[in-house]
Amino acid sequence: MKKSNFDLSNKRVAVLATNGFEQSELMTPVEILQLNGATVDIISPDGDAIRGWDDEEWGQKIRADFSLDDVLPEDYDAIFLPGGVMNSDALRTLPQAVEFTRHFLEAKKPTFVICHGAQILIETGLVNGRKMTSFESIATDLKNAGAKWQDSEVVVDQGFVTSRSPDDLPAFCAKVCEELAEGVHA
Numbered sequence: 001m002k003k004s005n006f007d008l009s010n011k012r013v014a015v016l017a018t019n020g021f022e023q024s025e026l027m028t029p030v031e032i033l034q035l036n037g038a039t040v041d042i043i044s045p046d047g048d049a050i051r052g053w054d055d056e057e058w059g060q061k062i063r064a065d066f067s068l069d070d071v072l073p074e075d076y077d078a079i080f081l082p083g084g085v086m087n088s089d090a091l092r093t094l095p096q097a098v099e100f101t102r103h104f105l106e107a108k109k110p111t112f113v114i115c116h117g118a119q120i121l122i123e124t125g126l127v128n129g130r131k132m133t134s135f136e137s138i139a140t141d142l143k144n145a146g147a148k149w150q151d152s153e154v155v156v157d158q159g160f161v162t163s164r165s166p167d168d169l170p171a172f173c174a175k176v177c178e179e180l181a182e183g184v185h186a
Helices: 023-035 085-091 095-106 115-124 136-144 166-182
Strands: 012-016 039-044 050-054 057-062 078-081 111-114 154-157 160-163
Touching (some): 012 095, 023 039, 023 050, 023 078, 023 166, 078 115, 078 166, 085 115, 095 115, 115 136
Parallel strands (some): 078 111, 111 160
Antiparallel strands (some): 050 057
């Protein structure tokens, strides 16, 4: 991945994840955001380090910067939800994680979601009418929640950026930087 043309040095992004996040789907966007100057905070439910999933086995462990109890969504310009079946399924069951995520959608702040990360969005009740994509296996869930699901490498709906899988990371990262630079969408 390479640096974009966007200066994100005045932007702060919350990355909400837990054990089982898809390693490439977290690490690559975080690297790009930081390369472009954004401050990126890894937030895990309890503030403990979290372990990624890499292909067919456990991947690397990364340090969380904060727990959900330590942060306020109002302090962030955007949220990023990486995929990973275990990660997303665990987060969607935590009311505090759902409420944290809901803030960004209600405030129309940039929201970046890849793969199975979209599962937590269903729990917010705020995907009805939104154009989006995801990993194909949860397309029906999103459609049932009212999303206008598309099979595209990246879908943008007023600062709301979604992608399907690690294969889409180049297009996803480019749009993430663009939308973060644009900021809140009216």
